[in-house]
Amino acid sequence: DRGVGCKSGYNQMHFHNTTNDSLENYHTNSAFYNICSLGPETTVQTRTMDLGLAEDHFSRPMGLIVAPDIEQLKMAIEECKKLILELPEHSERQKDTVVKLIHLRLKLQELKDPGEDEPNLRILLEHRFSKEKSKSVKQTCDKCSTIIWGLIQTWYTCTGCYYRCHSKCMNLITKPCVRSKVSHQSEFELSICPEIGLDRQDYRCAECRTPISLRGVPSEARQCDYTGQYYCSTCHWNDTAIVPARVIHNWEFESRKVCRSSMRYLALMISRPVLKLKEINPLLFNFVEELVEIRKLRQDILLMKPYFITCKEAMEARLLLQLQDRQHFVENDDMYSLQDLIDISSGRLSCSLTEVHTTFAKHIKLDCERCQAKGFVCELCKEGDILFPFDSHTSVCHDCSAVFHRDCYYDNSTTCPRCARMTERKQDEVPVVKDA
Known part of the structure; x- marks a missing residue:
């Protein structure tokens, strides 16, 4: 006899119908009926012993799970909670009962979510x-x-x-994958918190259309600083992220509260070079010195690139792969990602890019004889060391890419000597047509 005060009729019927396949169901049901049949005169200690929770409630019943099993477990949980309140606080018996309550709840969760074989x-x-x-x-x-x-x-x-x-x-699930939005719309919202108002949203969540209000009835309205729209607490968990519009217009990197979909979108877009600062906010370069420094380093790297793609040693050393995490740096000098701007503000990008610039310049000017041979001699003063287009004291002709000392180039009032030679050469190649 497993419990005190068990109904004999129930026990006889249950033992008669119990098989090896449903033995564990019996343990659960028996525990429930033990609790329900306790009289008011039963002591707290007896009720604890009769709870019948020593079985392995993590194991799965072998038989079919039916609705009464879940309902019975719910009632057993309620009885267990009442029992915990009656036991002396911080006593060992109360602690044991709390553990048994946790086991019952896990068992109930397991019955609700069977975890059948699911596709990968x-x-x-x-x-x-x-x-x-x-x-x-x-x-x-x-x-x-x-x-x-x-x-x-x-x-x-x-x-x-x-x-x-x-x-x-x-x-x-009703929310489509954010990555598909990134694939179809790879651009940021560049207006700062473009709020349209709750009335324009019909007082509903901008994503799931749940009724919301600023008073929290029936659900609290939470604004996303990126989209400017309002969302319910299910779609907006008060996550924070750096908002691109505030960075570009105000150079502000304080994290703001955004909805879940905006947070994922910004996380997927953070490394994509989609910001053309010269067009969006060209005045930013007048106020942020770090941006001017980074732009000069990027321009120098673009001037170094032709040396590397024609140098066997540089290709074998894979020097350009040092910028593989920022591939756009070897393609243009005007596109930035949000991560670039964050790293510029923190000073991290300046340090890493200066190190790469030094490595590239060392290969061209010191380590590789082939690259050294592609240097220039100032044709205006014909003095000084070999010049390279990325040197800080040089100027490059916009027409023929010849390199000169900066002072010589600006002091010279005549045209570029190399351009003059090329013009004469073209004139000499033009055939003279004789009159018949």
Whole structure:
């Protein structure tokens, strides 16, 4: 006889119908009926002993799970909670009962989410969901905003935008993958918090259309500093991010509260070179000295690039790959990513780019004889060392790319000697047509 005060009729019927396949269901049901059949005269200690929670509540029942099992577990949990309140505080018996309550709740969660065999890859609304294997990492479901218990729940992560959700929440997802938006619309919102007002949003969340208001009834309205729109607490978790518009117009890098979709979009766009500062805000170079320094270093690197792509030693040493994380630096000098601007503000980019610039210049001017042979001699003064277009004291002819000392070039009132020679050469090549 497993419990005190068990109903004999129930026990006889249950033992008669119990098989090896449903033995564990019996343990759970028996625990529930033990609690329900306790009389008021039963002592607290007896009720603790009769709770019947010593079984392994993490194991899965072999038989089919039916609705009454879940309801019975819920009632058992409520009885267990009442029992905890009746026991002396901080007593060992109360601590043991709390542990048993946790086991019951985990058992209930397991019954709700059976964790059947799920596919490893699921595609939904352009999301590519991959089944997670980690059991110890605690995450939060982006759909229902509750904790994902990896130990007993199946969950997925989108490989594109890192959207996480329970397996049971998959069919409820309405948000498309943010990476698809990045692929179709690779540009930032460049207006600072372009608010349109709650009335223009019909007092509904801009994403899921849940009713919201500033008073928090029925749901709190939270503004995204990136889009300027209002969202519910399910779509806006008060995450913070650096807003590109504030950086470009105000050189401000303070993190602002943004909604979940904006946070993912900014995270995916942060390294994309889509900001052409000379067109968006050319006055920024007049106020931020670091930007002028970075622009000069980038221009020098572009002048060094022709030396490397024609030098066998430089290609074997893969010097240009030192900028593989910022590939746009060897393609142009006017496009910036948001990460570039963040690193410029912190001083990190200036240090790393100066180091790369020094390495490149050392190869061309000191280490490689082939690259040294491609230097220039100032044809205006015909004095001094070999000149290179990226030297700080030189000037380059815009027409023929010849290199001169800066002082010589600006003091010279005549045309570029190399341009003059090229013009004479072209005139000599023009055939003279004789009259018949």
